[in-house]
Amino acid sequence: MAEPALLGDLRERPDGSFDGWCWVPGRPQERLIVDLLVNDTLAISMVAAIFRRDLQTRGYGDGRHGFVLRLPANTEGLDSEALITARERRSGHIFGRVLRAAPAVSAPGGPALDRVERQVDALWQDLDSARPPPEAERPSQRLRSAFGTLAGRLRAQAGRAPWPDGPPIVLPAPVSPALTVAFVARAAEAAFARIAALAPGLALARAELLVIDPGIDPEVALLSSRVRNLRMLRDGAAAGVIAACNLALAHGAGERRLWLGDTVATPSAAALLALARALAKAPPALWLGPEAAISFADVDAPLPPAVSLPARFGMALCVDRAVFAELGPLDPGFGAAHGLAYADLALRARLLGVDLRAVMEPEPPTGAAVEFAPASTAAWALFRSRWGALDPLIAGA
Amino acid sequence: MTRRDSFLECEPGVIRLFGAADIGTKGMVSGWSGPEEGHNWNDGVEAACAVAVKPPVTRLMLSVMGEPYVTRARPAQEITLYGNGYRLGFWRLSARAETALLVALEPEWWLERGAKAVMRLMLHMPHSVRPKDINDGQDSRELAFCYRSMCLRPIAG
Structure with missing residues (x-):
């Protein structure tokens, strides 16, 4: 594989500089x-010579290639969420992006809002106990969900997070992470819980976390108020899992990028560490986990023991930086x-001769060339037109 | 003797770092100690450096970041900056802290020399002192200011 033209990294520091x-x-x-x-407008430039x-330890020249920059206070766009991009001037090569969260504002109405929410919660409980409705039809659920969304919007506007106060979660910021773990944050509270669960494993596995905000829940923007070193990318068009996955794969700095789907379990610290170790010994490859819902007859061969572990914890996709490129x-x-x-x-990988492993959970299905999740007719037609000639099972599916 | 480049070529808007990694000896005409890691001390009461930009020159803001050498025995440092003979600014510094020296440079103060507009910056630091003379270590250089970075920024309008 060709030597990369330019290597680099960009991080936001807790004090707001980069x-x-x-x-x-x-x-x-x-x-x-x-x-x-800042949002594609040049804000500040510097010779990277710190x-x-x-860098010296890793053999990157004489190690004098660092930079530290603080954006001028009057930089346009900093009063709201802003995408910060690092670019090498001569080549125009972009080597780092950070989504800077909007500054939080004070929330004088916050405690009152919390009190009202608790009162309304109690009211719904009374309503449910007085007239037990069918599970799916419970009107209180619908009302609660509507109220929850409203409260979320108000809290986000006021800069208040939906999770209780506490010490910040400090994510590791490895200079050259072995693994980039990424997922979509559809709901703030769930995302926060997932980050809290992932954090210990990330530090052990020399991994970074990349969170994609599809813009569904406004409170997701508040994650960075409680999570230090959080890299968050905004999928502005809310274009779905595929676009979010592409964003994460393109912007991760890890040698391997691991995509966690919505329905796979969050790996424990031990599982993440074991996975990172197993992957470090494995050859460059594209891995497909249970969410991919796909298997190929030619990858049903037993996996080497050193790399069998991922099958037990679940993932959607894991791909090497070089393979993805x-x-x-x-x-x-x-x-x-x-x-x-x-x-x-995966089929493109096979055509290119990339080593492929499809890891299924709990047992790799055998016999079928392709299995898949329910898909739209149009997507199927596209898939058949592209790959039908390769395998009669695809053509006839 | 180390060869010193005639000019430090600057691109407006780009922060340059004093010291061995970036500026080094480029344009450091006289009155400087050797470049160190990330900074460069003056050595003597006058230090001169020559900077060059590509014409046409617009109004630029020169910002120099660094830290004055201030101790109990030498409670303040003074710096007067001249550019091509014009007196550009004067600072009296009494806090040993990161300090920004800011001054606006008018286009007419530059000298055009072919494809370059050049300016010789002269820093006059009359209170430079040898630390060893004031019982502050063994350093025998005549210090006033530890220069860390500089930048020429275009001024809007």
Whole structure:
């Protein structure tokens, strides 16, 4: 595989400044100019020439390729959520993006809002006990969900998070993470719980976390108020799992990118560490987990013992940085049928001769060439037209 | 003797770092100690550096970041900055803290030399002192200000 043209990284520090580095392997002593853009507008530039021992240790030139930048206070766009981009000036190569959360505002009405919410909660409980309705038809559930959404919007507007106060969760910010773990944050509270569960494992596994905000729940933007070093990307168009997955795969810095689907279990610290160790020994590959709902006859061969562990904890997709760069993104043409998009990626990998493993849970199904989640007719037609000639089972499905 | 480049070529808006990694000896005409990691001290009461930008030159804001050498025995440092003979600014610094020296540079103060507009910056620091002379270590350089970074930023309008 060709040597990468430029390596670099960008991180937001807890004090609001940014640090990072960039380096060209082919020109190891060259000092590069880094532009920092706020929402695609140039805000500040610097020669990346600060010495960093970690870069020197990794053999990146003489280690003098770091930078630290603080955006000027009058930078346009900083009063709301902003996408910060790091770009090498001469080549225009973008090597880092950080979503900076909007500054929180004070919430004088917050406690009162909480009190009203508790009172209304009690009211709904009374209503349910007085007239037990059928589970699915429970009107209080509908009202509660409507009120919950309203409260969420008010809280988000006031800069208040839906989770209780407490010490911040500090995520690791490894300079060259072994793993990028990513998922979509549809609801703030669930996302917060998932981050809290993942955090210990991330530190152990030298992994970074990337959270995709599809813009469904306004309170998701408040995650960074409680989670330090959180990298969050906004899927502005709310284009679904495939687009979110592509975002995470493209922006992760880890050697391997691990996509957690909505329905897979959050791996414990031990499982994440074991997975990272297993993957470190495995050859570059594309892995498909249970959410992909796909298997191929030619990958039913037993996996080597060192890499059998992922089958027990669940994941949607795990792909090497280099493999993803070679294969390109998931095809958004499959719409909501992301199982078919994963299958399409896997078949492209097979055509390119990339080592492929499909890991299923609990037992890899055998016998069928392709299994898939329910998909729309249009997505199926696209899949058949592309791959039907490859396998009669696909053509006839 | 180390060869010193005639000018420090600057791109407006780009922060340059004093010290071995970036500026090094480029444009450091006289009155400087050797470049160190991430900073460069003056050595003597006058330090000169020559900067160059590509014409046409617009109004630029020169910002120099660094830290004055201030101790109980030398409670303040003074810096007067001249550019091509024009007196640009004066600062009296009494806090040993990260400090920004800011001054606006008018286009007519630059000298055009072919494809370059150049300015010789002269920093006059009359209270430079040898730390060893005031019982503050063994350093025998004449110090006033630890220079860390500089930038020429275009001024809007």
